[in-house]
Amino acid sequence: MKARTVDTIWTGVLYVLSFMVVGLLGYFVITILIKGWGFWDLDFLSGLPSNTKEGGGIGPQLFNSLYMLVLTLLISVPLGLGAGIYLAEYAKQGRLLSFIRLCIETMASLPSIVVGLFGLLVFVTLTGWGYTLIGGALAITILNLPGLTRVCETAILDVPHSVKEASLGLGATKWQTLVKVTIPAALPQIITGVILAAGRIFGEAAALIYTAGLTTPLLNASADLSSKMHPLNIFRPAETLTVHIWKLNSEGIVPDAKLIAAKSAAVLMIMVLLFNIGARFVSVLLQRYFTGNKRTNKRKMKIAS
Amino acid sequence: MKGKKPINYWKSEYIGRSLVTVCGFFIVLVTLAIIIFICSKGIQSFTQSHIPLGEMLFSKQWAPNQSEPKYGAVIFIVGSTLVSVGAVVLSTPIALALAVFINYISPWFGTRVLKPVLELLVGIPSVVYGFLGVTILVPLFREWWGGVGFSLIAGMIVLSIMILPTIASIASDAIGAVPRAYLEASYGLGSTRWQAISRVIVPAARKGILTGIVLGLARAFGEALAVQMVIGNTVKLPSGLYSPTATLTGILTMDMSNTLNGTAWNNALWTLAMILLLISFLFILLIRAIGQRGEK
Numbered sequence: 001m002k003a004r005t006v007d008t009i010w011t012g013v014l015y016v017l018s019f020m021v022v023g024l025l026g027y028f029v030i031t032i033l034i035k036g037w038g039f040w041d042l043d044f045l046s047g048l049p050s051n052t053k054e055g056g057g058i059g060p061q062l063f064n065s066l067y068m069l070v071l072t073l074l075i076s077v078p079l080g081l082g083a084g085i086y087l088a089e090y091a092k093q094g095r096l097l098s099f100i101r102l103c104i105e106t107m108a109s110l111p112s113i114v115v116g117l118f119g120l121l122v123f124v125t126l127t128g129w130g131y132t133l134i135g136g137a138l139a140i141t142i143l144n145l146p147g148l149t150r151v152c153e154t155a156i157l158d159v160p161h162s163v164k165e166a167s168l169g170l171g172a173t174k175w176q177t178l179v180k181v182t183i184p185a186a187l188p189q190i191i192t193g194v195i196l197a198a199g200r201i202f203g204e205a206a207a208l209i210y211t212a213g214l215t216t217p218l219l220n221a222s223a224d225l226s227s228k229m230h231p232l233n234i235f236r237p238a239e240t241l242t243v244h245i246w247k248l249n250s251e252g253i254v255p256d257a258k259l260i261a262a263k264s265a266a267v268l269m270i271m272v273l274l275f276n277i278g279a280r281f282v283s284v285l286l287q288r289y290f291t292g293n294k295r296t297n298k299r300k301m302k303i304a305s
Numbered sequence: 306m307k308g309k310k311p312i313n314y315w316k317s318e319y320i321g322r323s324l325v326t327v328c329g330f331f332i333v334l335v336t337l338a339i340i341i342f343i344c345s346k347g348i349q350s351f352t353q354s355h356i357p358l359g360e361m362l363f364s365k366q367w368a369p370n371q372s373e374p375k376y377g378a379v380i381f382i383v384g385s386t387l388v389s390v391g392a393v394v395l396s397t398p399i400a401l402a403l404a405v406f407i408n409y410i411s412p413w414f415g416t417r418v419l420k421p422v423l424e425l426l427v428g429i430p431s432v433v434y435g436f437l438g439v440t441i442l443v444p445l446f447r448e449w450w451g452g453v454g455f456s457l458i459a460g461m462i463v464l465s466i467m468i469l470p471t472i473a474s475i476a477s478d479a480i481g482a483v484p485r486a487y488l489e490a491s492y493g494l495g496s497t498r499w500q501a502i503s504r505v506i507v508p509a510a511r512k513g514i515l516t517g518i519v520l521g522l523a524r525a526f527g528e529a530l531a532v533q534m535v536i537g538n539t540v541k542l543p544s545g546l547y548s549p550t551a552t553l554t555g556i557l558t559m560d561m562s563n564t565l566n567g568t569a570w571n572n573a574l575w576t577l578a579m580i581l582l583l584i585s586f587l588f589i590l591l592i593r594a595i596g597q598r599g600e601k
Contacts, residue, residue, distance in 0.1 A: 015406070018415075025422050083329045113558060117343065117557065121342050121346065125566070145332060173312065173317045175320075176317050196428070203432075243432075276425055
């Protein structure tokens with residue numbers, strides 16, 4: 001066969017494969033939306049799940065997922081940012097740094113079930129808390145910390161050197177430069193990374209089965225905050241939406257388990273889509289804001305000092 | 306006026322610096338804690354429950370609740386290995402095709418459509434993949450080949466889609482990093498685009514592609530719920546692609562809560578977790594070795 005013909009054939013094959021992958025995603029989204037049609041029903045989204053009868057909702061699970069997300073971000077973003085700053089600005093090249101990097105890589109590749117089991121040992125048994133929301137949040141923090149650290153580190157390293165040098169040249173210390181110059185400049189990238197991480201936190205399940213548990217107590221907002229029934233108490237068991245889908249699939253005895261699982265999957269899918277589109281949108285918006293308002297920012301800084 | 310005062314170095318440098326250093330070392334601490342805790346639990350089956358190491362690693366019998374309990378992990382290790390290797394075999398050619406497509410065939414379509422699509426595929430939660438497998442693949446296989454439908458091949462396919470973005474994005478970066486001069490030199494010798502890609506570009510990006518494959522393998526090996534939902538979880542070696550089997554992660558998700566702390570069964574499960582941890586560590590070392598080989 002002529003080389004030209006071979007070339008054309010392979011180009012065609014590559015086109016077909018690429019379109020196939022795009023089609024696959026479309027197929028997934030459409031299948032989930034069709035199977036879980038009607039997931040936007042408020043009775044379903046806010047209703048209580050039922051153990052025996054049809055028509056249960058996913059209210060507590062959805063709330064737990066969102067609460068877990070907020071809690072995890074509150075813990076993991078400062079830690080990730082701190083570690084990222086350390087790696088980008090303060091760590092010195094050498095044995096120590098390469099050991100830290102090995103640790104981060106190891107942590108990043110830990111299977112989530114192993115992290116969940118570590119959580120079972122430490123946050124559930126050792127502390128005596130039992131299955132808790134905070135235990136779950138800490139476990140997913142471990143899972144997300146390496147990714148967040150990497151995002152923050154590259155964002156800080158991407159800030160041009162000349163900007164930092166200008167600040168240092170004016171007599172600012174390294175830390176002052178970081179807080180007032182480097183981090184604001186790196187913020188759009190960091191925020192995009194955090195939103196993408198949020199999507200992953202929302203979808204995590206394996207690490208939660210043995211840390212946040214498979215049940216949710218009957219929630220009652222008027223109960224005492226220290227009571228296991230108060231929705232905001234972080235020391236209560238909390239089954240998230242993802243764990244709920246898994247449970248319905250493996251041991252669901254409700255007659256409409258399949259349908260509830262499908263609707264929950266649709267809700268998850270929509271959330272993931274929103275997180276992804278949100279990350280894109282926010283990054284464009286922030287980029288425009290930070291490059292367009294340089295002058296006012298500088299004036300503010302002048303007044304502040 | 307403020308500038309004339311000596312700078313308070315504590316306030317403006319040392320506190321912040323110590324805080325971020327603590328964050329950096331926190332990661333090291335947590336990683337070491339995970340390894341120490343899991344391993345100290347994992348070796349209890351040998352120190353406390355006196356399960357022979359040979360039985361654990363080489364016996365095909367897993368019968369922890371019999372009167373004469375057996376704790377052989379071979380089925381799970383083989384199951385995990387087969388399903389993740391199968392996923393990589395299915396996924397790598399497509400991932401490579403996507404990587405080439407993004408860089409050389411249609412960069413516009415690649416960056417505008419394919420890359421966002423891959424990012425979305427990464428974002429889909431693993432339970433949703435598992436759910437898709439249960440609702441689409443399993444009934445399909447049941448219809449085609451009979452049996453239960455839960456099978457090794459279902460696990461492979463689900464996993465291969467999950468690791469596709471990992472391999473594709475790393476391979477794409479590697480292929481994109483090949484100097485343009487290579488392509489031009491190849492064109493200058495009269496090659497077609499496909500000849501240049503297949504004989505020059507892809508071999509030149511070999512190292513990065515290999516890293517992507519190992520990372521994909523690591524991710525597949527550690528994936529728990531999606532596989533557990535479709536593979537059937539029968540504790541026996543698979544007799545073929547269409548027969549159900551069990552994986553390390555699957556047995557851990559299902560059985561850990563059924564066992565009491567301190568029993569031999571429970572200890573054996575922790576040993577499985579330790580094996581999982583050690584294997585994932587092995588993958589990291591492998592990636593490091595691949596990275597260093599080219600530098601010399």
